[in-house]
Amino acid sequence: MTMWMVRAGRGGENMDEFLQKSVVALGWPHVGKLESPNKADLVARLAYSYPDEKEGTHGNWAGTLLRFAYELATGDSVITYDRERRRYLVGTIMSGYEWQPQFVEDKPNVRHVKWTHQVARDVLSTGARNSLGAIQTLFKLSEDVAAELHRLQVPLDAPLPEAPARVSPPSAPAEDEEGDEVSSEAELRAEMLEKADAFVEDAISRLNWEQLQDLVAGILRAMGYRTTVSPKGADRGVDIFASPDGLGLQDPRIFVEVKHRPGSIMGSKELRAFLGGRKPGDKCLYVSTGGFSKDAHYEADRASVPVTLLTLASLRKLLIDHYDALDGETRALVPLKRFYWPAI
Structure with a gap:
């Protein structure tokens, strides 16, 4: 079976458009429509349109665009x-290459797709997760990883399983017959960082709800606040309270809600329930490892009290930024090791 990965922009920024418009799409809009599989011509057009990039980068980009237009086939997976919901969407390519300016923001090279299934990242083997962490915009999956995804997929309207990731030997890396492999030290560094971020998020996701609550409280303490964590089993609408003095006599008074439901986004209804009863001067933090809906973001923007929505990715960033200041108990929840890379 042939299965391709097509990334939805940096950090998955075009994820909603891919799903709602039933497409996958690539960028480089200034190059124009691809008219032939002539790589030399395309490299020249890329060099003209993006003169600040290195020659090797133009070659890699050209290979990616030509593969998208001429190698992907109708019927391929x-x-x-x-990233926000920690799932891989699985679909079938339904069309040939099309040039559709304005269809997906800054991504006019389009293939129509029928999205039918999803796979929770947390149920994949370590080897599969490592293979899928490659930073290329487009690559072909190895047969082993493709088979694992097909075996573990569930329909789009089915709940995602919450099983922890299994430990297994690394599987084969993504195939890359056209020479589009990571070709420079800078790109290799970026791939290592991308994979490291993903595996830190995996470790956070494997915590149970009480551990995640303790992690959030520990990060707030590392940031200089004193915290009070609600007793286990309590349901008071506020999981953590934080303030400079720990008593709420000094501002800011921060009220925190923690929802640990990977694959389940929080909506405006849940956010309104959390914000109910908050007073002027209060600050609110809502943590959701399953992400937030567009309505929830809109509700946060128009709320009468300041509220910050924290996803798994932003929680991971806070953890890394303040890791050196964490107490021992909090570090033990997500043990991390520093590694060094030559300066570029």
């Missing part, structure tokens, strides 16, 4: 990663 395709996946893309929804």
Whole structure:
């Protein structure tokens, strides 16, 4: 079976458009429509349109565009990663290459897709997750990883399983017959960082709800606040309270809600329930490892009290930024090791 990964932009920024418009799409809009599989001509057009990039980068970009236009085939399987909900969408390519300016923002090279299934990242083997962490915009999956995804997929309207990731030997890396492999030290560094971020998010996702609550409280303490965590089993609408003095006599008074439901986004209804009863001067933090709906973001923007929505990715960033200041108990929840890379 042939299965391709097509990333939905940096950090999955075009994920909603891919799903709603039933497509996968690539960028480089200034190059224009691809008229032939002439790589030398395309490299020249890329060099003219993006003169600040290195020659090797133009070659890699050209290979990616030509593969998208001429090697992907109708009927092939395709996946893309929804980072906020920690799932891979699985679909079937339904059309040939099309040039559709304005269809997906800054991504006019389009293939229509029928999205039918999803796979939770947390149920994949370590080897599959490592293979899928490659930073290329487009690549072909190995047969082993493709088979694993097909075996573990569930329909789009089915709940995602919450099983922890299994430990297994690394599987084969993504195939890359056209020479589009990571070809420079800078790109290799970026891939290592991308994979490291993903595996840190995996470790956070494997925590149970009480551990995640303790992690959030520990990060707030590392940021200089004193915290009070609600007793286990309590349901008071506020999981953590934080303030400079720990008593709420000094501002800011921060009220925190923690929802640990990977694959389940929080909507405006849940956010309104959390914000109910908050007073002027209060600050609110809503943590959701399953992400937030567009309505929830809109509700946060128009709320009468300041509220910050924290996803798994932003929680991971806070953890890394303040890791050195964490207490021992909090570090033990997500043990990390520093590694060094030559300066570029």
